Amino acid sequence: MDNGNPSEAFVAFERVQKSYDGEELVVKDLNLAIGKGEFLTMLGPSGSGKTTCLMMLAGFETATYGDILLDGNAINNIPPHKRGIGMVFQNYALFPHMTIGENLAFPLEVRGMGKSEREEKVKRALAMVQMESFAGRRPAQLSGGQQQRVALARALVFEPELVLMDEPLGALDKNLRERMQYEIKHLHDQLGITVVYVTHDQTEALTMSDRIAVFDDGRIQQLAPPADLYERPENAFVAQFIGENNKLMGKVDSVDGESAMVRLDDGSLVKSLRVCVNEPGEETTLSLRPERVLVADDGKDYDNTFEAVVEELIYLGDHIRSRVNVCGNRDFIMKVPNSSDHHSMAVGQKVRVGWSMQDCRALDAS
Amino acid sequence: MTQGDAATDPSMTDHMRDGQMVTADGTPLKASLKRAERRRKIIALLFVAPLLVFLMISFIIPIGQMMFRSVDNPQITSTLPRTLEAMEAWDGQGLPDEPVYAALAADLTIAQENRTVGQLAVRLNYEISAARGALTRTARQVSNMEAPYKEKFLDAHRLWGNPEIFQIIKREGRPLTASYYVSALDRTYDADGNIVLQNENRRIYVDLYIRTLLMSLGITFLTLLLGFPISFLMSSLPMRYANLLMIFVLLPFWTSLLVRTTAWIVLLQQQGVINELLVWAGFISSDNRLGMIHNMTGTIIAMTHILLPFMVLPLYSVMKTIPPSYVRAARSLGANPWVAFWRVYVPQTLPGIGAGAVLVFIISIGYYITPALVGGQSGQMISNLIAYHMQTSLNWGLAAALGTILLVGVLVLYWVYNKLVGADIKLG
Numbered sequence: 001m002d003n004g005n006p007s008e009a010f011v012a013f014e015r016v017q018k019s020y021d022g023e024e025l026v027v028k029d030l031n032l033a034i035g036k037g038e039f040l041t042m043l044g045p046s047g048s049g050k051t052t053c054l055m056m057l058a059g060f061e062t063a064t065y066g067d068i069l070l071d072g073n074a075i076n077n078i079p080p081h082k083r084g085i086g087m088v089f090q091n092y093a094l095f096p097h098m099t100i101g102e103n104l105a106f107p108l109e110v111r112g113m114g115k116s117e118r119e120e121k122v123k124r125a126l127a128m129v130q131m132e133s134f135a136g137r138r139p140a141q142l143s144g145g146q147q148q149r150v151a152l153a154r155a156l157v158f159e160p161e162l163v164l165m166d167e168p169l170g171a172l173d174k175n176l177r178e179r180m181q182y183e184i185k186h187l188h189d190q191l192g193i194t195v196v197y198v199t200h201d202q203t204e205a206l207t208m209s210d211r212i213a214v215f216d217d218g219r220i221q222q223l224a225p226p227a228d229l230y231e232r233p234e235n236a237f238v239a240q241f242i243g244e245n246n247k248l249m250g251k252v253d254s255v256d257g258e259s260a261m262v263r264l265d266d267g268s269l270v271k272s273l274r275v276c277v278n279e280p281g282e283e284t285t286l287s288l289r290p291e292r293v294l295v296a297d298d299g300k301d302y303d304n305t306f307e308a309v310v311e312e313l314i315y316l317g318d319h320i321r322s323r324v325n326v327c328g329n330r331d332f333i334m335k336v337p338n339s340s341d342h343h344s345m346a347v348g349q350k351v352r353v354g355w356s357m358q359d360c361r362a363l364d365a366s
Numbered sequence: 367m368t369q370g371d372a373a374t375d376p377s378m379t380d381h382m383r384d385g386q387m388v389t390a391d392g393t394p395l396k397a398s399l400k401r402a403e404r405r406r407k408i409i410a411l412l413f414v415a416p417l418l419v420f421l422m423i424s425f426i427i428p429i430g431q432m433m434f435r436s437v438d439n440p441q442i443t444s445t446l447p448r449t450l451e452a453m454e455a456w457d458g459q460g461l462p463d464e465p466v467y468a469a470l471a472a473d474l475t476i477a478q479e480n481r482t483v484g485q486l487a488v489r490l491n492y493e494i495s496a497a498r499g500a501l502t503r504t505a506r507q508v509s510n511m512e513a514p515y516k517e518k519f520l521d522a523h524r525l526w527g528n529p530e531i532f533q534i535i536k537r538e539g540r541p542l543t544a545s546y547y548v549s550a551l552d553r554t555y556d557a558d559g560n561i562v563l564q565n566e567n568r569r570i571y572v573d574l575y576i577r578t579l580l581m582s583l584g585i586t587f588l589t590l591l592l593g594f595p596i597s598f599l600m601s602s603l604p605m606r607y608a609n610l611l612m613i614f615v616l617l618p619f620w621t622s623l624l625v626r627t628t629a630w631i632v633l634l635q636q637q638g639v640i641n642e643l644l645v646w647a648g649f650i651s652s653d654n655r656l657g658m659i660h661n662m663t664g665t666i667i668a669m670t671h672i673l674l675p676f677m678v679l680p681l682y683s684v685m686k687t688i689p690p691s692y693v694r695a696a697r698s699l700g701a702n703p704w705v706a707f708w709r710v711y712v713p714q715t716l717p718g719i720g721a722g723a724v725l726v727f728i729i730s731i732g733y734y735i736t737p738a739l740v741g742g743q744s745g746q747m748i749s750n751l752i753a754y755h756m757q758t759s760l761n762w763g764l765a766a767a768l769g770t771i772l773l774v775g776v777l778v779l780y781w782v783y784n785k786l787v788g789a790d791i792k793l794g
C-alpha cells in the first residue's frame with residue numbers, strides 16, 4: 001500500500017495506535033503521510049476511529065503508541081495551542097457568549113495581535129466566506145449554514161497551514177451541504193492549505209478530496225485518489241463502501257498471470273482480475289460495478305457472458321435500473337442505458353449479460 | 367351572483383362574509399378560534415388550580431397578613447375614641463386641659479370593663495416605656511375618680527404629667543401606623559414629631575441588616591469557591607465517579623440539620639477536635655484556642671456547608687451541558703489552558719453561577735436555625751431577631767415590619783441582579 005514517503009510528508013502518522021480503555025485498540029497501526037497542500041479525507045463508517053485520529057493530530061488525545069510528525073517534527077508532546085492547527089468542529093463550537101467578530105478575533109487576540117491588525121484580518125476572513133455583514137451578531141442568531149461559514153473563517157483567520165475538519169457539514173441539509181463542499185474546496189485551492197477532512201459521506205469524500213483514506217475497524221483499508229478508489233478497490237470492504245457494487249461469492253479455480261478463474265457457488269466459472277487472491281482453492285468475493293454489466297446482444301466479445309432473468313425494472317430516465325438473476329444471485333443490479341437502439345426489457349424475460357475481466361475484481365473473502 | 371362568478375372565486379363564497387373569515391358553518395373564524403382557545407385555557411387552569419389554591423392559603427394570604435400587621439394599628443382608635451376627639455382641640459404644646467382627661471377617664475372605664483386596657487398598654491409601651499405601668503395602674507383606679515380628672519390623673523401616675531404621652535396618643539391615634547418601620551430602621555420620633563436616628567446604644571437593626579447582607583454574600587462566595595471545582599470535576603468525570611461524588615455533595619441534604627449542627631459543634635468548639643489537634647500539633651498554645659463556634663465564624667462555616675448543594679446542583683447541571691468542543695476549539699485557536707478556561711468555559715457557566723448564587727444568597731439571607739444554634743452573639747442574623755420579636759417580646763408589628771423590609775430588600779436585590787446579568791444569561 002502506498003502511503004507516501006513519511007520523510008517528505010507535511011503530516012505523518014507513524015505506526016500510531018490508540019486505546020481508550022487499555023483493552024481495545026480503536027486505532028490499529030496507522031501509517032499515513034499527507035503532503036503539503038493536499039486535501040486528504042478520512043472516510044469510514046461511524047466508530048471506525050476517524051475522529052480519534054483527528055484528535056490525536058490536534059493534540060486532544062495522546063497516541064498510545066507511535067509518532068505523529070508535523071513538518072518532520074514529532075508533536076506528541078506539544079500542547080494543542082502551540083500546534084497552530086486550525087480546526088472546524090461538527091457542532092461548529094462557536095463561542096455563544098461572543099459575537100461573530102469576537103469569535104474570529106479570539107485566535108488573533110490570544111496571539112497578542114494589535115487591535116487594528118486584528119480588525120483588518122477579521123474583516124478579510126469574513127469576506128472570504130461572504131459573512132461581512134454579520135460581525136455584530138451572536139452565533140445563536142445565525143442559521144446552520146451561516147454558522148458553518150463562520151466556523152470555517154475562524155479556523156482560517158490565523159492562517160494555519162493545516163486545517164482539520166470533523167464532519168463539518170454533517171448538520172446541514174443536502175443543498176447547503178453541496179454548496180459548502182464546493183466552497184471549502186475552493187478555499188483550499190485558493191489558500192494552498194493542507195486539509196485533513198473527516199466524513200462518513202462517500203459522495204462528499206469523492207467530490208472534495210485529492211486522496212481518500214478509507215477507514216474501517218481502526219485501520220486504513222485503502223488510501224487512493226477518488227477515481228482509483230471507485231475503479232480499483234483493493235478489498236471487499238472498500239468495494240462495498242464506495243459506490244454501488246455487485247458482490248459474487250466463490251472459490252478460485254485457477255490463476256493465470258493477472259487473471260483468475262473463479263467458481264461461483266452455483267457452479268458457473270467467472271474470469272476475473274486477480275487482486276487479492278494467490279492460489280486455487282481460496283475463497284474470494286468478486287466485485288462488479290452495475291454500470292459495467294452490459295446486455296450482450298451486440299455481438300461483441302465479452303470475457304464473461306451469462307444467461308440472466310429480469311426480476312425487476314426501475315425506470316430512472318437516463319438509465320433503467322434492472323435487478324436480474326445471474327448465476328443464482330438474485331440481487332444482481334445492472335444499469336441499462338436508455339438509448340433508442342436498445343431492446344426494451346420486460347420482467348421475466350431472459351437476457352444475455354456480459355462483462356469484461358478487467359471490471360470484475362477478485363477481492364478478499366469477507 | 368351567477369354560477370360563473372362563484373366558480374372563478376370560490377374563496378369569496380366559502381370562507382368570507384362581510385370581509386371576515388368564517389368557518390364552514392358560518393361563525394367568524396376569530397370567534398371560533400377564541401372559543402377553542404378559551405377551552406384550552408380553562409383546562410390548563412384546572413390543572414394548576416389545586417396548587418394555586420394551596421399557594422393562596424398557605425403563602426400569599428399569610429404573607430399579605432404579615433405585611434398588613436406591620437402597619438395595622440387598631441388599639442388606640444378602638445379604646446380611646448373620646449380622648450382622641452377631645453384632643454383635636456389641643457395644640458400639642460404642654461399638657462392638655464381637663465376635657466381631655468375627662469374623656470380619657472371615660473374611655474379607660476369602658477376599657478377596664480371590656481378588658482381591653484392590656485393591649486392598649488402594650489401598644490403604648492412600644493412607644494414609651496412607662497406606659498404599661500401607668501395605664502394598668504390608672505385603669506384600676508379610674509372608676510373611683512371624680513372630676514376634676516386632671517389632678518387625679520397626675521396623682522395616679524407621673525406619666526400623665528408628661529406631654530409626650532399625649533403627643534404619642536395623638537400621633538398613633540390612626541388606624542395605620544408607620545411607627546414599626548420607624549423603629550425597624552433604628553429611627554424614632556423626637557418631641558416635634560420628626561423622625562430622627564435612635565440613640566447610638568439603641569441602634570440594632572440596620573447594623574444587623576448590613577451584617578446579614580455581608581454574611582450572605584460571604585457565604586455565597588464561599589459556596590461558589592468550594593462548589594465550582596467540585597462541579598467541574600463531576601461534569602468531566604465518567605458517570606460512575608460523578609454519581610459517587612454527588613452523593614458526598616448531597617450528604618448534608620440527607621442528614622438532619624440538628625445532627626449536622628451538633629457535628630460542627632463537636633468539631634469546632636474550644637475543646638473540640640480541631641482545637642485539640644492544633645494544640646497537640648503545637649500550632650497554638652492551650653490558652654489560645656481558636657473560637658470557631660458560637661460566633662460569626664461558626665455561622666459562616668456551618669451555613670456554607672449546609673448551602674453548598676444549592677450551589678453545586680445548578681452549576682453541575684449547567685456544566686454537564688457544555689460540550690468539550692468549546693474548550694477544544696479555544697485551545698486549537700491558540701489559547702493556553704487558562705485562557706481557554708477563563709474566556710470560553712467560565713462565561714458559559716454563568717447561568718449556573720447566577721442560579722446557584724441567587725439560590726444560596728436568598729436562602730442564607732433569611733436563615734434562622736443555624737445562626738440560632740451556632741451563631742452565638744456575633745453570628746446572629748436578622749431572622750433571629752424577627753423570631754425573637756415573634757416568640758419572646760411578642761411585638762408582632764415590629765417583627766412584621768422587619769420581615770417586610772427583608773422581603774422588599776431581597777426583591778430589590780433580585781431586580782438589580784436581573785438588570786445586571788439577567789439579559790446576558792438569557793442570551794447565552
Ligand SMILES: Nc1ncnc2c1ncn2[C@@H]1O[C@H](COP(=O)(O)OP(=O)(O)O)[C@@H](O)[C@H]1O
Nearest residue numbers: 020021026044045046047048049050051052053
Ligand atoms: N473518549 C472516548 N473514550 C472511550 N472510547 C471512545 C472515546 N472516543 C471514542 N471512543 C471509541 O472509539 C471508537 C472510535 O471512535 P471515533 O474515533 O469517534 O470514530 P468515528 O469518528 O470514526 O466515528 C468508537 O468505538 C468509540 O466508542
Ligand SMILES: [Mg+2]
Nearest residue numbers: 047050051052
Ligand atoms: Mg466521529
